[in-house]
Amino acid sequence: MNLSDFDYHLPPESIAVAPARPRDSARLLHVGATLTDHTVRDLPSLLRPGDLLVVNDTKVIPAQLAAMRGAAKIGITLDRRLDSGSWRVLLRNAKRVRAGDVLVIDPEFSAEVLEVLEGGAALLRFVADNFYAALARSGALALPPYIARPEGITAQDASDYQTMFAAHEGAVAAPTAGLHFTPELLAALQERGVETTRVTLHVGAGTFLPVRVEDVTQHKMHAERGFVTAETAAKINATRAAGGRIIPVGTTALRLIESAAGEGGAVHEFNGETDIFILPGYRFKIADLLFTNFHLPKSTLLMLVSAFAGVERIHTAYAHAIASGYRFYSYGDACLLERA
Template sequence: MRAADFDFALPPERIAQHPARPRDAARLLQVGGAGWQDRQVRDLPGLLRAGDILVANDTRVIPAQLEGRRGAARVGITLDRPLADGTWHALARNARRLRPGDTVDFAAPLVARVERRDPDGGVALRFNLEGEAFTAALRATGALALPPYIARPDGPGPQDAQDYQTIFAAREGAVAAPTAGLHFTPALLAGLEAAGVRRVTLTLHVGAGTFLPLREENIDAHRLHAERGEVSAGVAAAVNAARAAGGRIVAVGTTTLRLLESATDESGTLRPFAGETDIFIRPGHRFRSAELLMSNFHLPRSTLFMLVCAFAGTERMRAAYAHAIASGYRFYSYGDATLLERA
């Protein structure tokens, strides 16, 4: 397969710059065997069944974008994930200028030493602070790493700090929001509970690699950056029990689905999981976990568009996206949503 197989033309005015308000007023394109239906996110309780289980990602976005100096040179850093040796894997503008042993000074008191350059083009940074002191310094000096297609010439504002967190956000560590979760409101969660839909959360800390373009035309040559995830024993037991009772697993977002697929064995049993995953889901993948996927609209030629094509069928998704573009749906992180039935 080639990246060109997953290309489509998207008018720039279809890219959402702000979310719908209230959030569950966003449009929802339901895609299944009978074609598609135009709905709203707030219709979700009526589209699911009692006994279904909604699985969401509870990662919380950190202010991962930092500006520093190596001597007189300015350095832009986007934190990706902490590593087992205590360093942070990070992406850097002009990374080739950074060498092991270099010191990068951020706003006081935050300083980092470059430990090594990694084969993927990133760098490993060791900061002078740890724990709560590091978290406090990051909050004081860092900024949200909003996707480049959200135009903020002066940087993310206070409203973005609220808009770019999901209602499920609890565990700090993501560079980017799991955007399907951005549509949920207290009223929507109450409606789902009243409809008999259970809800659990797992954690996948979305990394900076989510913004990287697909550089290989042959998609089988592409490698995803690893991301940290955790599925607790209690969540695994709840999901397995719901499935055994005839309920469907509803994954909220591609991040949730990627972790479910990483932690589900060949028999379809979800296992507790704690570690990194770099699973790249594209057409041909045999799904073992979710029956339904709620997801935003994704970029052309992106690994996430490949994932939804794998889940719901490439031709079906190409047709559904063409309908969405013609019908004025809003795309990407702050845009509208889809509810996909597994092909």
């Protein structure tokens, strides 16, 4: 499989720079044996009583920091928290940084460089009375590069780029399929007999990194920290046993439950890192449908949805979406994919 197999042309005007308002008024493309156009509010009618939605309840943190090492400006983007309490980060101006350096973010917030890694990455130990309070004070949201904010991130973005499920701090980027959900939509799903359960996958900075190899099987997937509770695992397994379908809300929830599944198809409690890379040919153990956004050309997420729904079906669906004026990427419209 070549990187060029997962390419397509998207007109710049198709990239959403703000979400639909209200959130559940976004368009929804149902991709099955045929393509049908809906809105997200139609989701209950597309699902069955007994189905189970799996949502990601990670909370986005202001993960971009500006620091000084002496007179040198160093940009820091948080990636993931390690069990030791230190953080793996990506640095801008990384060549100016050495192990043992202290990076000063503000008078009460600094970071010691524990190790400089390849590719502009590093391990940092932050020093602050309250780390997340310091982040809120000095950090900025790490919006995807295709959402232009020449005058800076707005207060509206801080609200827009957080799902209604957000509970556990740690994500650099939002699990964007969850951005479409509202209390009204959840109530309609519940009335339909569709239940919801939660997992946590802290989306890392690696989600923004491009694939740089033509042979995609040689790509090294970034690791992300995830949690599936015993209660959630039991609910997924019980739903499957009763004939209900498992529907991850977003590629993050899908990757996590597939990581937590054994060869026999049962989901187990999970607490650890996953770097699962799903390509066409992968045999899905848990997910029956997938609710997700439209993904970037040549991205690992486009490879994942192509594995799920079929390469040709995704090509056809994306061509239809572009021709029909759907809005793409993080703040864009959604699709409901049937598994091939």
